[in-house]
Amino acid sequence: MIPDRPNAFHGIYAATLCPLLDDGRIDETTLARHLEANAFVPGMAGLLINGHAGENFMLSREEKRRVAEIAAEVCGRRSILVSGINAEDSFEAQRHVDDAKAAGADAVLLFPPFSWALSQDEHMAVTHHRIANANAQMPLMLYQAGVNAGAMAYRPEVLAELAQLPHVVGIKEGSWEAAAYEANLRLVKRVAPHVAMMASGDEHLFTCFLVGSEGSLVSLAAVTPELVIALEQAIRRQDLDEARRLNDRIYPLAKAIYGTAPGGYATARLKTCLKLLGRIPSDTMRLPMGPLPVAEVAALERALAAAGVHA
Template identity: 60%
Template sequence: MIPQIQNPYRGIYAATLTPLDDRGHIDETRLAGHFADLAAVDGIVGVLCNGHAGESFLLDREERRRVTQIAKQTIGDRAIIVSGVLCEESGEAGRHAADAREAGADAVLVFPPFSWALSQDAAMVLRHHRLIAAAADMPMMLYQASVGAGAMAYRPELLVGLAQLPGVVAVKEGSWEVGAYDLHRRLLAREAPHVAMMASGDEHLFPCFAIGSEGSLVSLAVLMPEAIVALDRAVTVGDLPTARRLHDQIQPLAVAIYGTSPGGHATARLKACMALLGRWPNGQARAPIVTLPPDEIDALRRALIVAGLLDGDAGENAGP
């Protein structure tokens, strides 16, 4: 549900996970609870489902549609539902976008195909987004990938061209580098001021919020939504001591999940944290995502304790 207010997309969105049962199927009851728990947090304006953290690239078309449908059925009356679209072929991406609309999404977020890390050109990127926009016929968000993601990270002039396409309302800015974020924010403020720039590098929330942001779509919010909302609010009102305190609480967990090699373990780490916190019975992910070794579980447990999410004594006995 998109609110009828000025700057309706502004705010903090949780980039959700996809819980699986012991057979590797989507646990629909637990997924609905996941959406409901997050939407109940004051300051969480919506969810991004079918994103990277939600393992969308490992879900088939029907599973992605079902994830969006469950979000709509569970929280569609009180939260904005953004559904990710990640496909290599533009026609297939368009069909997924149409599925998202029919399942109840309020907007789609278009992820660059993974093959673009090797090569792409501006005409290809623009055509892909135009075809998806035509098929979806609904608000569209862009994804600015990490500076380390090869050609998946759009050049500044290409990002401007995409932002000027009809229907584009926001950018999930995940450059993972504060200087690049600042450049992109300034550029779009000049060339496409109607597009919300959302700082979404989980390890860089404090400095990017301080530079300026219309919100964020982050998977770390599934673990500590209250702290991330509070950080955004503290920066907005200029309460620097509170913002620093919250940063000290958030950052060790952000680094343990996203800043530790290999980066491909991030989703497994998020799911392991859900299990360590007792929110889910398991942290199962789909192959080829791996089961984490004990030392990574221990590091996550320590980071959860620092974040104030897990009691130190109880954490010693908690399992993933």
Template identity: 50%
Template sequence: MIPQGPDRFHGIYPSTVLPMRADFSPDWTAYARHTVHCALRDGVAGVLMNGHAGENFVLSRAEKRRAVEVTVATVGATRIVVAGVNAESSLEAAEEARDARDAGADAVMVFLPNAFALAHTTEMALLHHRAITRAVPGMPIFLFQAHHAAGRMGFTPETLDALLDIPEVVGIKEGSWEVDRYDALRRQVKAKRPDVAVCASGDEHLLACMVHGSDGSLVSLADLMPDEISALDAAVRAGDLPRARALHDRLEPLAEAIYGAPPAGRATARLKFCLAEMGVIPDPAVRPPQPPVTGPEAAMLRAAMRESGLAPQGPRDAA
């Protein structure tokens, strides 16, 4: 549900995981429970699903559509539902966007094809996004600014300027993981399209980006600590930096353990492990080729959870 007003897309959006059973089939009951846990909170504007945290790169079109349907049925009457669209083919991405719209999503977030990491041009980025806008005319679109480790998948200033000419663009998930790049993008967007919500979404440095200025955040760390991230956003907006620093100190151990500790690319597996430790989802299974969290990695996450005030529960704590 999209609220009214010029700030209608501002706010905090947890980027949900998709719980799975031991056979790697989606557990829709657990998914609905997880979505309620992180999204139906004071200070949470909406939910981003079928994102990287939701393993969108290993889901079928039917599974992605079902995920939208479950999300809308669970929280769609009171929260904005943003569905990730991730496909190598622009034609397939357009079909995913139609699926999301028909299943009730309020907006889509467009992920660039992985092939763009090899090379891409402004023309390619425009073709990809315009294929989607033609498929779902008038549907709000969030852009995704990939982090620097994704190579050429991040938008250049020239490409971003061209994409901002698309009227359906209403927001940007800024995930470059570099505060200076974030601020440069924010300034560029606000100079051309002040109506577009620029959302600081690098989980490890939310405080720094929010102090520069942010219209919200679309982050998977909010799966675990939605109240704290909403409170951080509110504290910065109120100019209460002591409160903001205290919240940052609580968030940072878990953020570094999930996103910063090597090897890279383990965020979804680690999020699921923590959610299972908290008793929010029953199984931390991730689809291959990602292996499960075990051994020293599990011990690291349990320690970080305790430091961030999320003590593991249940029999896994003794493992």
């Protein structure tokens, strides 16, 4: 539910995961428990469901709608629910946005299609966003892809035009590079100052929060929500000693999850962390992703211990 206050979308959002049964079906009971646990952490503004960490690219349209329905049932009155939309075809994206609205989501985050990593012209992104939200006209968040994501990362002139579209309320800024983050922050604040810049580089949240942000949508907040919220609050009150102390706990875990090759294992690592912490019973991924190697699991155990996160 969107709160009735100024800057309603500002704050920390946990980008949640999608627990699976051993046969690959959604574990709805564990999913509900996972969503509720994150939604009720003090200081948590909302949840990003069906994001990259939620395996939106692996779930069917019906499954993504079901995830949104469960989220609305268990914590829709408590949290702002942002549903990720990932579709190659603009009218398919529109159907998914319409589904999200019908299921009870409050806003949508539209990811650039993976095929754009090869190429896109200056019109495709704007057209895609206009068509996707044409029916629902929901509050809309943009996704700025990483500097190594090829043409999926919007050029400054494209990002500026997108930020000025109707219904845009925020940007999940995933450049994963501090200088690019600051450049995009300054650009957006010049052309669309009402749009919230939401840092999402889990490995450098400290840096991005210092440069300036209105919150964050990150999967690390689904594993260590209290630490991420505390880090953002420490920087807001300009307690840099406390912020550095928190960052020293967060950084090794962020590197173990996101900064270790291959990067495509990040969601599997997040699930394994939750299993190690006893929060989900299984870290099953959909094929072709199999179980993590034993050495990976051991590295995550060490990183969780270093962060002071325990079962």
